[in-house]
Amino acid sequence: MIGLFKIFDAHVHFxxxxxxxxxxxxxxxxxxxxxxxxxxxxxxxxxxPGEDPVQLAKRWADxxxxxxxxxxxxxxxxxGDEDSVVQAVQAYPKRFTGFFTVDPNSxxxxxxxxxxxxQDKLRGIFLYPSLYQIGVNDEWLYPLYNLVQESKGIVxxxxxxxxxxxxxxAGVPTVINDAFADPRDLIPVAKKFPQVRWVIPNFGAGxxxxxxxxxxxxxxxxxxxxxSNSWMEHHPEKPDLRKVYQKAxxxxxxxxxxxxxxxxxxxxxxxYDILDNQLKLVQEMRIPTPEIKKIFYExxxxxIDSPS
Numbered sequence: 001m002i003g004l005f006k007i008f009d010a011h012v013h014f015x016x017x018x019x020x021x022x023x024x025x026x027x028x029x030x031x032x033x034x035x036x037x038x039x040x041x042x043x044x045x046x047x048x049p050g051e052d053p054v055q056l057a058k059r060w061a062d063x064x065x066x067x068x069x070x071x072x073x074x075x076x077x078x079x080g081d082e083d084s085v086v087q088a089v090q091a092y093p094k095r096f097t098g099f100f101t102v103d104p105n106s107x108x109x110x111x112x113x114x115x116x117x118x119q120d121k122l123r124g125i126f127l128y129p130s131l132y133q134i135g136v137n138d139e140w141l142y143p144l145y146n147l148v149q150e151s152k153g154i155v156x157x158x159x160x161x162x163x164x165x166x167x168x169x170a171g172v173p174t175v176i177n178d179a180f181a182d183p184r185d186l187i188p189v190a191k192k193f194p195q196v197r198w199v200i201p202n203f204g205a206g207x208x209x210x211x212x213x214x215x216x217x218x219x220x221x222x223x224x225x226x227x228s229n230s231w232m233e234h235h236p237e238k239p240d241l242r243k244v245y246q247k248a249x250x251x252x253x254x255x256x257x258x259x260x261x262x263x264x265x266x267x268x269x270x271x272y273d274i275l276d277n278q279l280k281l282v283q284e285m286r287i288p289t290p291e292i293k294k295i296f297y298e299x300x301x302x303x304i305d306s307p308s
Contacts, residue, residue, distance in 0.1 A: 006297040007069040011226035011260025014074040016084035017051045026172045044169035047266040057088035061095055063270040075126055076100035086120045097304050098122040104134045104141055117151040123304055124154035129180035130162055137185045145193045154197045154303055159183040160205030161231055183210045190218035197303055199224055203244055206231035215251040223252055226260030254291035258300050
């Protein structure tokens, strides 16, 4: 607990050793795996964790103990790396909740998702429509949403600008299609699957106005506050974070906003500066303490612990 506030971070990437190995496999004309991993570490000034995901989980547990943070959502950020997250969550079930990224074009999509949600007890999925070049409203994905709905799961859908630093460090191009990056595509889907809880990360990552429109129409859509929100510099309105929070509160209310740090890389570890800045901001804005508690802990705890 930090002061009056318990923290449940909605957005932490679990960049395991196998994550980087899966990433390297996507690189054309690659060298041997050891050389590629060393090159990633040098180029990004980052650390490639050891092969045991439980050891990486312990580092995250130690990090949040240091900063007095209660819980994290850990995201398996590469299709195929679900086992790493499963092992991390099983090692620290009271501290971590697992999510995983799906490849919507995989012929194993349904089989794998069912296993991860029902057997491994991961709590939801991440979708990147612009990266995998399939609209969130494509009927191909309806069986996936039915499965998530049946499992009382949660779906994060990334819209707007997409930066994936590990891909840059690995020399794997991030080819996206902006036609699939509009949050408003979620409106008919969220209405068709009202029991699914949807989350738009990073305040829409540059599609903030569109994200607000979704929030007005769809009471089962949430927004997370993750990261530095550098998209604000390029947004036509040039908002600051205070203005973003104000508008989000007007539309989503305190009950549909989830704090996130967008942490992930080692050795940097937990981005406490993000948490500190946002906590100070909401207190300076004189947001009532019960509402701050919702944003930074209670909303997410309710979704995870007592799914409706």
